[in-house]
Amino acid sequence: MIGRLNHIAIAVPDLAAAAARYAGPLGARVGVPQDLPEHGVTVIFVDLPNTRVELLHPLGAGSPIAGFLQRNPNGGIHHVCYEVDDIHAARDRLAGEGARILGDGTPRIGAHGKPVLFLHPGDFDGTLIELEQA
Numbered sequence: 001m002i003g004r005l006n007h008i009a010i011a012v013p014d015l016a017a018a019a020a021r022y023a024g025p026l027g028a029r030v031g032v033p034q035d036l037p038e039h040g041v042t043v044i045f046v047d048l049p050n051t052r053v054e055l056l057h058p059l060g061a062g063s064p065i066a067g068f069l070q071r072n073p074n075g076g077i078h079h080v081c082y083e084v085d086d087i088h089a090a091r092d093r094l095a096g097e098g099a100r101i102l103g104d105g106t107p108r109i110g111a112h113g114k115p116v117l118f119l120h121p122g123d124f125d126g127t128l129i130e131l132e133q134a
């Protein structure tokens, strides 16, 4: 069911410093910051030949990544995002198999203008999974 790896997200305590590391020493093509208040994050995408890295920083009160950064003050890999052809069908199949869909289960528009959902890390090897409609 899952398809391409759309992105790997890294939560970072200092977004500008992380972007500079990817643009400088790592020599990657780095985008501009995007505030996504509906998701409680600011993101910068790093384009790689075969996927993307999403640098994540909390935005506003109650950010879903605040707890993660408290537990990992230097930052760390936060989630992986896989593409699916039909996000509603994917959600229903996973829910039917007992996976916990985060939030109310309604896909929300993500950073690429496409519907996304999140799956509880406790059901997937301690890894938070984002699904994005391809």
Ligand SMILES: CC[C@@H](C(=O)O)C(=O)SCCNC(=O)CCNC(=O)[C@H](O)C(C)(C)COP(=O)(O)OP(=O)(O)OC[C@H]1O[C@@H](n2cnc3c(N)ncnc32)[C@H](O)[C@@H]1OP(=O)(O)O
Residues within 6 Å of the ligand: 009, 036, 039, 041, 043, 054, 056, 064, 065, 067, 068, 077, 078, 079, 081, 102, 109, 110, 111, 112, 116, 118, 120, 121, 122, 126, 127, 128, 130
């Ligand atoms: C920009 C839009 C979009 C895109 O298009 O790409 C994004 O990527 S937005 C990214 C930010 N949004 C989200 O992550 C939404 C979904 N996430 C959440 O709702 C929360 O982060 C969470 C998964 C519910 C965790 O929130 P937290 O406050 O940390 O809850 P807990 O303290 O109760 O943790 C529960 C449990 O899960 C472990 N955990 C938490 N985060 C992660 C993680 N990123 N990876 C792996 N495990 C994680 C945490 O350690 C707890 O474990 P136990 O103690 O064993 O229960």
Ligand SMILES: [Co+2]
Residues within 6 Å of the ligand: 007, 009, 054, 079, 081, 130
């Ligand atoms: Co993401």
